[in-house]
Amino acid sequence: MALFHVARYSGLGAGQPEAEAEAGRPRGARALLERLQCRARERQRQRQEPEPDPEAAAGTPQAAARRRRRPRRRPRRIHGLEPGSPDAPRPKRRRADGEEAGAGGPAGAGCGPGPRREDAPPGPGCLAGDGETAPRARCERHEAQAALDGRSLKETPGLPGPGPVLGGFARSKTPKVQPFLPLWLAEPSCVKKNVTEDLTPLEAIPEVHPDLQKQLRAHGISSYFPVQAAVIPALLENAASGFLVGRGGYQPSDLCVSAPTGSGKTLAFVIPVVQALLHRVVCHVRALVVLPTKELAQQVSKVFNIYTDTTPLRVALVTGQKSLAKEQESLVQKIADGYRCLADIVVATPGRLVDHIDQTPGFSLQQLRFLVIDEADRMIDSMHQSWLPRVVAAAFHSKGPADPCALLQRRQPQAVTAQSTCYPQMPLQKLLFSATLTQNPEKLQRLGLYRPRLFSTGVVQRGTEDGEMTMDGDSKGKYAFPMGLQHHYVPCRLSSKPLAVLHLVLRTDVSRTLCFTNSRENAHRLFLLVQAFGGISVAEFSSCYGPSQRKKILKQFEQGKIQLLISTDATARGIDVQGVELVVNYDAPQYLRTYVHRVGRTARAGKTGQAFTLLLKVQEKKFLRMLAKAGVPELTRNEVPNELLQPLVPRYQEALSQLERTVKEEQTSKLV
Numbered sequence: 001m002a003l004f005h006v007a008r009y010s011g012l013g014a015g016q017p018e019a020e021a022e023a024g025r026p027r028g029a030r031a032l033l034e035r036l037q038c039r040a041r042e043r044q045r046q047r048q049e050p051e052p053d054p055e056a057a058a059g060t061p062q063a064a065a066r067r068r069r070r071p072r073r074r075p076r077r078i079h080g081l082e083p084g085s086p087d088a089p090r091p092k093r094r095r096a097d098g099e100e101a102g103a104g105g106p107a108g109a110g111c112g113p114g115p116r117r118e119d120a121p122p123g124p125g126c127l128a129g130d131g132e133t134a135p136r137a138r139c140e141r142h143e144a145q146a147a148l149d150g151r152s153l154k155e156t157p158g159l160p161g162p163g164p165v166l167g168g169f170a171r172s173k174t175p176k177v178q179p180f181l182p183l184w185l186a187e188p189s190c191v192k193k194n195v196t197e198d199l200t201p202l203e204a205i206p207e208v209h210p211d212l213q214k215q216l217r218a219h220g221i222s223s224y225f226p227v228q229a230a231v232i233p234a235l236l237e238n239a240a241s242g243f244l245v246g247r248g249g250y251q252p253s254d255l256c257v258s259a260p261t262g263s264g265k266t267l268a269f270v271i272p273v274v275q276a277l278l279h280r281v282v283c284h285v286r287a288l289v290v291l292p293t294k295e296l297a298q299q300v301s302k303v304f305n306i307y308t309d310t311t312p313l314r315v316a317l318v319t320g321q322k323s324l325a326k327e328q329e330s331l332v333q334k335i336a337d338g339y340r341c342l343a344d345i346v347v348a349t350p351g352r353l354v355d356h357i358d359q360t361p362g363f364s365l366q367q368l369r370f371l372v373i374d375e376a377d378r379m380i381d382s383m384h385q386s387w388l389p390r391v392v393a394a395a396f397h398s399k400g401p402a403d404p405c406a407l408l409q410r411r412q413p414q415a416v417t418a419q420s421t422c423y424p425q426m427p428l429q430k431l432l433f434s435a436t437l438t439q440n441p442e443k444l445q446r447l448g449l450y451r452p453r454l455f456s457t458g459v460v461q462r463g464t465e466d467g468e469m470t471m472d473g474d475s476k477g478k479y480a481f482p483m484g485l486q487h488h489y490v491p492c493r494l495s496s497k498p499l500a501v502l503h504l505v506l507r508t509d510v511s512r513t514l515c516f517t518n519s520r521e522n523a524h525r526l527f528l529l530v531q532a533f534g535g536i537s538v539a540e541f542s543s544c545y546g547p548s549q550r551k552k553i554l555k556q557f558e559q560g561k562i563q564l565l566i567s568t569d570a571t572a573r574g575i576d577v578q579g580v581e582l583v584v585n586y587d588a589p590q591y592l593r594t595y596v597h598r599v600g601r602t603a604r605a606g607k608t609g610q611a612f613t614l615l616l617k618v619q620e621k622k623f624l625r626m627l628a629k630a631g632v633p634e635l636t637r638n639e640v641p642n643e644l645l646q647p648l649v650p651r652y653q654e655a656l657s658q659l660e661r662t663v664k665e666e667q668t669s670k671l672v
């Protein structure tokens with residue numbers, strides 16, 4: 001653009017004799033400056049003089065050249081009306097009060113087509129067709145004057161016409177950008193989702209170590225669920241190379257696994273990880289499992305403990321349930337010449353893990369072979385905590401220049417070259433698991449996956465409105481649900497919601513019901529109300545309670561001592577409590593993913609279960625639309641007739657008064 005202006009001002013434009021230009025050259029900058037000043041003066045004079053005769057102006061070579069450069073835009077023909085006819089709509093123009101008369105940027109924002117900052121240079125509309133960069137204030141003055149005179153901008157003297165300077169502003173429908181799906185996402189390895197029929201006997205996967213098979217049988221597992229039958233062999237295929245080399249001589253691929261809730265994803269990574277480390281000689285942290293909550297981490301470490309019980313492998317849990325010092329004792333031991341690692345497998349929550357990377361002397365991830373990210377979509381959301389870059393930095397950390405003779409060097413995955421294949425590499429393989437794994441390539445890219453492979457319970461379909469790729473399995477929806485799960489919704493009024501919960505729990509008479517609210521306050525009030533109503537063993541679960549209390553509550557719920565557990569979304573993900581037959585959404589979930597995980601606490605491992613969502617009239621439409629998008633196979637409307645609620649009302653009224661008293665007491669005790 002700068003060259004363009006200089007050329008125009010210095011007279012090298014159309015119609016300027018070349019000899020004249022040649023003559024100006026030796027004096028260089030001074031000559032250019034003079035010409036610029038002369039030109040500016042000329043303009044100033046023109047503006048002060050009366051409007052030149054248009055005919056005469058048209059005759060000048062400059063005007064002719066300007067016309068050539070600025071093709072006149074033909075007025076649009078709208079609905080068959082002749083442009084200029086009295087019925088034809090007036091062309092868009094700015095109003096004198098500074099507002100855009102039609103669509104477009106605010107008038108105060110300058111002459112350009114879009115909004116503009118006060119201090120920004122004028123937009124393209126302010127660039128005069130003859131190369132003048134008119135100051136914004138002058139533009140506005142002209143506009144206001146034109147509006148007052150009742151002239152269009154085109155007729156305003158001294159103001160450049162709205163002809164395109166940069167070109168290509170003709171209105172045309174911009175084609176919608178289609179999200180591009182990488183091949184690995186577009187063509188996943190399909191996993192069946194029926195955990196009662198599509199089973200694989202243990203003997204059918206002989207790669208699994210006999211000792212582990214024995215352990216599986218001892219824990220009542222006689223066959224693999226589909227996700228396990230797909231993922232375990234994929235992870236064990238590198239066993240022949242000591243888990244160092246993957247397919248085709250590359251580093252082993254990272255895996256992403258998307259399978260319904262309760263489909264056995266935990267064992268799908270526990271078994272191969274334990275087997276890969278079975279024959280290790282020296283203890284180092286070689287597997288790291290990161291989960292979003294303490295309860296989940298505890299649950300997964302329990303499963304690891306079962307399968308490492310008869311092996312020398314050690315599992316450490318770092319979630320902040322114990323003091324940092326206590327956790328450090330389980331990770332490292334100080335010895336004469338440094339530190340000794342005490343854990344082969346670390347199960348952690350991200351915050352506490354970073355604490356140990358920073359503060360535990362001798363805690364090293366340099367031998368890390370597997371990084372398992374469970375509930376991966378949630379963990380991607382928490383990436384702002386930047387725990388992953390910290391883990392990767394710790395894993396590829398090296399003191400000083402790499403020793404070329406060192407056995408198993410460690411380098412970030414890179415292009416395969418002759419040099420890079422000279423040394424055996426110690427790979428770091430990432431394994432991602434979730435029931436609602438994002439298929440958004442941009443989000444997944446943040447994890448820095450290496451030649452990833454996707455295992456999924458459906459075929460991926462591209463091009464949805466929200467940019468996410470959708471699953472299109474047999475359920476034609478975004479996510480897959482357990483086969484044995486029945487979905488219901490109960491239309492009700494705000495005041496009758498607690499009664500509806502009481503009715504559902506008393507009518508179904510199941511031993512374990514999990515009821516979700518959207519806030520701790522709601523969970524607490526509902527808990528107090530049900531407690532005051534009586535006849536149901538009830539407890540609440542939320543972040544109001546400490547880790548040890550929460551652990552105790554979950555244990556009692558598992559043991560069947562608590563019939564109704566009222567919880568926030570703290571138990572919505574991953575928690576595996578045997579025998580939950582009923583899930584009640586007291587507050588309708590706001591997001592699809594939340595719904596998938598909440599209702600997934602029932603109908604696990606091929607069992608059946610029911611999910612009820614209480615809906616206010618205003619929520620109904622949105623919720624039903626959301627579930628249709630989710631691919632919920634069948635959603636039943638369940639009205640609770642008033643006659644069924646009536647017998648509960650007297651006791652309920654008493655409970656309400658009791659609740660009021662308790663809430664008041666709690667408030668005063670807080671104030672004291």
Ligand SMILES: Nc1ncnc2c1ncn2[C@@H]1O[C@H](COP(=O)(O)OP(=O)(O)OP(=O)(O)O)[C@@H](O)[C@H]1O
Pocket residue numbers: 220221222223224225228259260261262263264265266267434435573574575576600604605
């Ligand atoms: N092959 C199997 N045979 C029988 N039961 C199994 C098998 N594999 C796993 N299970 C059981 O299935 C239940 C659910 O497993 P798991 O917790 O791994 O599910 P998940 O897919 O991780 O669910 P979520 O997505 O909710 O976390 C567990 O109780 C587990 O013991």
